Amino acid sequence: MNDSRLNVGLACTAAVVGAAVLNYAEVVSLIKDESGERVIGARIRDTLSGRIKYVYSLSGIYINSIKIYDSRTDCVLTEVLLDDLCATGVTRCNEFETFAKVVVNAAGPFCDSVRKMANSDVTPMICPSSGVHIVLPDYYSPEGMGLIVPKTKDGRVIFMLPWLGRTVAGTTDSNTAITMLPEPHEDEIQFILDAISDYLNVQVRRSDVLSAWSGIRPLAMDPSAKSTESISRDHVVFEDYPGLITITGGKWTTYRSMAEDAVNAAVRSGNLKPDNGCVTDNLHIIGGYGWDPASFTNEGLGKRLAHGYPFLEAEVAYCARHEYCESAVDFVARRCRLAFLDTDAAGRALPRIIEILASEHKWDKARQKIELQKGKEFLETFKSSKNAQFSDGKHNGKPL
Template sequence: MLPEPHEDEIQFILDALSDYLCIKVRRTDVLSAWSGIRPLAMDPRAKNTESISRDHVVCEDFPGLVTITGGKWTTYRSMAEDAVDAAIKAGNLNPTNECITHNLILTGGYGWDPAKFTTIAQQYVRMKRTGDGKVAPGIMDTAVAKHLSHAYGVLAERVATIAQNEGLGKRLAHGYPFLEAEVAYCARYEYCESATDFIARRCRLAFLDTDAAGQALPRVIEILAAEHNWDKSRKHDELRKSREFLETFKSSKNAQFNKSQ
């Protein structure tokens, strides 16, 4: 069972916003709301609960057995470094160099620069039909090009190529820069195996606008089905699970969406 935000928690945040904004944020302005469970770690060597930490804890419970607990996704590199350092100490190892992961560049980062989006927009050509039936070149708008560049780095060109060559250049949801091509790309190169995975962890649309995520679902599932050879039963199951997942994002708009479905 996924945790769901309570109405009083949503209202608490809205009330707190009034201290920092010059406008009134209404309940109907909330496009998505979510809740999570944060693990708190306590060092087993501690004598009281004052050592309970919101960060991770590394300890050697038994000789040679290193345990790491707590932490969060955004500090996974630091967590790994601390765990390896503890293992080196526990095993009396002699590494040839210090940790190098803090200097590593993520996939797609080599050769990237902030102006890379202009190249993507300029090179992209999508043929589209005009009202009179003629075919005219369609360009990629700046918002989409910037999104692809910041999300995929130099690999954004791969996404743009899929959009151009496979007719997947449309946006998944109005007002958001996410393209249909991203679904195919994530399925082929980033191990995206479910619709929930895409709307929640790849494009984060579920966290930005629950209603928009719900509207994008059918197309997301259609593309993933083509990539993974899903049958009708699997597509139906994906739609059910994804809608159940979106129901946990309590907002006035997505509540209306769920009723209409």
């Protein structure tokens, strides 16, 4: 599964059916009613540039403006004017308030920080766990064939599967701090290499690692439980402050069920009266039918961004115009999976990606320089074979 494409497809689908989708928008505080007893909205900060993008536009669908209303009074809070060519809205300030009958907190491992905006004494729900994966060349997993070890020597689970033309292997499961850019430790990478080598007739080398990364699993605990035995990989929906529904835990394979449970909880909390029941069973995600090559531009952008990978220059322009792509990191990590598939190839592609985005977003030379620096810093958190030597206060890697 390409989870980055699915995630973008979900955002675009939500926008098409009526949602106002914001990118690089940070909730800085929650708004309560006059009695302080119920959450009725949030204050949001645009962390990008003071401009806030609201609408995804398909060809032939144009919207001139969006009016944002106070749900309590039906008064217009602000009106956002849109450019007919790309359907993007621009506000004149980088913070604004928005109101709702129910606020849903789906911030993953960061959901406790949102809950504390409503009640600073709230009991944490998240037990963060680090999961490390590595990517190897495709010859480690012939097409249609994978390997799973349900119990390694120390009782852990290891798998090795075909993934987007390469081989992904993992994973670890250990306590971790919550951070925006988690990094894999060298001993975790070596554990995976050693574990899969036990079941192959070749020694998997550290130099074969094209990319290695760490993600944070938001393992959930019911705040009303009396012991940590309630920690689960299933999702938890909880309303510990009126008007604020929190959903956390779970996994990609159950995301529709998670969403349905969260919406049902919101309906109950806000005493909402929807016109219909749940529509997820028949709702197709944008991109679910595949892509026509004509979806991408034909403007001299037909070259591949990296040798051996299918990603085209035209995809960068397409993502900038239609999929909220606002940075080079957005593209290499969150619109395609090049950073995760091959960190070094992503680094070589950065200059061309930035050049195309600069043309789309009218970046000056200073902004392009910043993008290149941020891109390099981001890729340093992926421990491919070429940047395996590092010191994090715990490990001191040696050149291979």
